Amino acid sequence: MSSNDPPLSTEGGGVMENIDDPISNPNLDPNVPLIDLTHIKKSLSDKDCSICCCVSGIIAEETFTRGLLQLQAFRCVSCQIRLLIMEAVARLEGVIPDAMDRIGLYHDGCTRFWRNGEEPAWLHNVFMPSEAPQCQTNDIEDITKIPRRNFTWDASREDSMERSIKWAKDHLIDQMCPCAVRADDWVAPTRLIDVDPGGMDGDVQLRESASIPQENLDYAALSYCWGGHKPECMTTPKTIDQNMRCIGWKSMPQTFQDAVTFTRGLGLKYLWIDSICIIQDEVSSDDWRREAGRMFGVYKNAKVTFAALFGENSKTGLRDDKFKQQTRVAAKLRLDQSTYSLCVRRRHYLWLELSDQVYFEGLHKNIRVPLLTRAWTYQERMMSPRKLFFTEDEILYQCACGNKCECGIATKASEQIKRAEIRKTNQVQIQDDDHKIQESWRAVVTNYSGLNLSQPKDRLAALGAMAQTSQRRRRPGSVYLAGLWSDSLHEDLLWYCFWSSREMPSDFGEQSDRPFKLPTWSWASLRYKTCFVRIDDPMPLAEIVTALCVYAEDNRFGTLQQRKLVLRSKTLFCSLRNDGNEYNTKGYLLDVDGATQVTPYWRIHIDSEQECFPDGSHAQDVYLFQILHDRECAVNHCLILRSKDRAANSRTFSRVGIMSYRTPAGSRFDKEKDFGIHRWFEERGAMEECEIE
Template sequence: MPLPKSLRRPVRRTSSSSTSQHQRKKCRMCNNLDPRGHASSSYQSEAAKEPLASLSLVLDALSLSKTKQGTCRFCHVLTLVLDAFFEGWRGARVRVNVDLKEKATIKVSLDEERWKQETVEIYAGSATRAPWPTLGTAHHIPVNSGSDETFNFIRRCIQGCIANPKHTACKFTCKSSISAPRRLLDVGKSSSPVRLIDTQGKKFQYAALSHCWGSSPLFMTTKSNWAKLAANISFDALPPLFQDAIIITRQLGLRYIWIDSLCIIQDSLRDWELESSKMGSIYQNSYITISATNSGDSSARCLLERRKPVKIPYENTTGKEFALRARKILNHHPSHATHGGPAKPIGPLTSRAWALQEHVLSTRILHYTATELLFECKTSYRCECMPERRAYPTTPSLIPKAVASKKTGAVWQAWQRIVEQYSSRNLTVATDKLPAISGVASKIRKATHSDYLGGLWMNNLASDLLWHANPTAAPTSAHRTALDAWRAPAFSWASLDVPITYTILDDEENDTFIPTVTLITCSSTPSGYNPLGTITDASFTLRGPTIPATLCSEQHQGKWEYTLLITGTSTIVINHDCLLVDTDLEADDRQQKTVRRARSDDSLRPFKAPVLCFSLARYDSCVAGLVLGVSGRTNAAWERLGTFAAGTEALRGTEDKELVLV
């Protein structure tokens, strides 16, 4: 269809008044995809000669879909892009987010769950000049993740890390005996057989694979097939993902790779506990970690064809055609709003609990995502769409930077940020909750020399106890209940399957944070060979201020709320760990009314029942602590129900007591 005459008229440049008139004719909906001259435009100089404009537009999808071709050539570009990447957007009641920045690419996304984290990038073809002055170009991304271009990018990233004297955190020597995996896959050359070897304590340069196991049967080592796999493993018998991992290993000039399902004897509890307890060192000391971020299981390859960029036709006012491109990207870049990072790779692997410590502890890691390859080390970050080295914080740098700061508080904060992410991830085997983060715990213990008990550190106990369920990260929070089987003491976040967060204090509150409890004793009973892994029992005795209270349960708009009544104060809303019920316990030959965590088969009802408030710390003019109920599992002990925070006047009548928490 030919362009309307109104769009074919050349732009007049004879005077400033004509320019102003042209500016006023910008499309009211899309502002001609120009970040300048809009009421919401912002300008940041950033030491540049001219200030750069940026603009975020929120458009109505229904209105945009009704835009007729020829009305606005820029709106037409948007509709073509949406048609190409977001099937079903027409007729949907969604918001179209358009992020514009001068001399940069245009980012387009839809505000709906089915398109969550999906972003399309519009950019100018590099071979021609941009069709309008504010549109930027983008780096070429190979259409195959196994291409020579991508492998050359990987080699440059690795060598740039190894050779850079500033990458001190990335240097290691593998001198510790625990760093050597018990077994490795010897992949040799393409013509060589693949076989499982016993390292016998020797040191090897090896890659490691981080991957989703998935629900399908997995190729694994057992007691019965160990001898056969040590002789020869047919390459064709391996699942596609393992084949790709071997190809990557060979391409990088390595001979050995560690894959958990093959290098740990899976039906030997002793072998699994011993080797999984060394997981942190195994990933830290690997030459490179291959992260199959976009693979849901071992049948999904990581070396594959990517979707090619889509050509978008565009003509300017003179009828000249330009090369516009659009491609899907994943919004993994560090955010300046969060002080620059760290980067967040996107894919099925990022929802798995075991994979988090593999990400945190690796020295260098390759993320194979749906759209491109990302490289992280303990110092910098690069990706195929931004191949220049970036000094952003990275996930592998969290612990090294905290330790290097020589501030113990920084290490505790790093641990708590990791636990917050970890608690939102999924586990196939519920009892892996503590083992799957024990590698990180091992690094924290080495840095702080603190005792560890069920996910909490005794040298940071008051702060660690002030975790609470995060309702913003758990839409189904109204249906949370206690676990059917005991996994950890109630005072530990590991006792529940809910995303958690910690009490965040500002600098002034942090400076005045003073624990009000004293640790008397603590004990835990590991169930196996990993002292930081699964436990069968744990408790500690604390001394601190207590005050009796009444806990009230009421339902508001379908959600249960719990409030404290303390004599002489107003009501205090608590952060409950999960749904709660009142109960009667037999104690000292009499019934005692209390509150406990609800189980999945409990009937919920309003109640008023006695509880105990236990102050943990004071900061500024506040006091924070635990809400406790009498334990039905251990005599003369208490179990956690939630946390509270109130003004110091609320707990004036406290009495110091020694309490056993289980």
């Protein structure tokens, strides 16, 4: 609206004032319309509008197109405000509003904005800041139905941190919450940072936890992205003595400084940061291997874990300002002598009815949160009973009992959120059946396997704490085997690459598909996200002759040093060809003595095409090795193996994929289409003992 435009009158007598005039409105943003509701209270709750009818307030369980709202904006205040909200949303998303765009405003200020009426819709929240003037009769809330939120979008970094510390102190450490109860057998980390050593003028000090009385060992932990930056204060064999005396404030990057400030603000004396509390030594990694095996206790026993969601490295701070979420003021509402801002921002993180891990995975895809792309931080997040997530401009508190956030939306949303993944992982009782426990681990692997690592050698170590948790829930005698388990080995071997996620991570450059020097039978040997075949009623077909793993420092959840897997089952020699046809086999065919099997009723998943078909070849001699039969759907599942040296009749193999085919027991079994592979196994298969490297 230009300064020459006349005021917009409404049917109820309201006026959208000319707010470009600094004389009449000296304290208002000159680009935000002002709507005076003082004399039109009834027009919002008792009106006769052909568009929004008798809808009470601004919030309504129906949608409106921009074209219709424009028709009524000069006569109906409700339509006018909805139109302003729609335009604020469009500016947030960087689009020009269209007459066919549609908006819906629902309970608690949630909005959906459809571009030309088509899915997917943009999700936003409409609210008034809690610091707005209080109205004795709550007329403004009664009229608009817009909720208030504790949200300040223009606060400085220092004010924002101070506000967050105060909020966290009021809400975080609830002694009545079972998540705040420390386990009787807990063990303190080897080293901790004393954030208030006394007499050091703000500097901190690294200390051995053995020198600290156990009753005083409440500490916070930090989860962040290294991002290739090595801070000056990092502990190495050369700097450990100095760090034990003093760590200068200026030597710490911004994220560490923020974590120290927050720890002090919460009244805690100690802080754990990996690059300071673990000796980082490229020559001798003894301390690293030992401490990496203790991650379960470090995060499990922390009073709270600070998670820097948007920090690309330790220099950006707990709250990276460049990711600060934008908020738009859609309109100013005047009631009597008070003025209220009507604000719009993207929908809150904790609103969707999803579990913690599923939601954050979705968040990662949409907003690109650095912390959620890293493998090490996955278990840090999952193992911590109490977490403070630092977002662009507020903090979220999460534990197994629920969720809270500074703006207040998550407190309501936590009632809708399903059980958090951390609760599933850590608090499921031992009486849960074995199948659920095994499925839970495979879900963890699926979530973890697609995340990035700076050091390929950490592939298993970065999941060690989660493995330790799974071990506690499994039956006695279950052995951890490089990401698989002895009590569910047949099912665990049936993993495959999730092809749509096979994007080359920047961390690995030009390395091969298997950069981890781990056994080919383990999903951890590949860099890609992996999934598992669903098995409803398993019947093992292979005998486990030997399944052995030896780890460094005798830590069964740490660095793998030796392994051996020997299985005995029926084996079929054949040729695997890739002819590019698009069957369920993804274009792979099988030949046995010149006979080709082609059918849509069996599946093949190849781990690595460059490994299976080296030098651009389209055929490879392989062995099908039966692993398991699913009685529910009458399907046999096999490993696809390649002989290490067929000329020497070697019984040592590497895995290149998996295959599934139907058996005659199935009700949908078609002899003409399905019998080939089954007949080949019956007629030509041989029981053999194979070692898989």
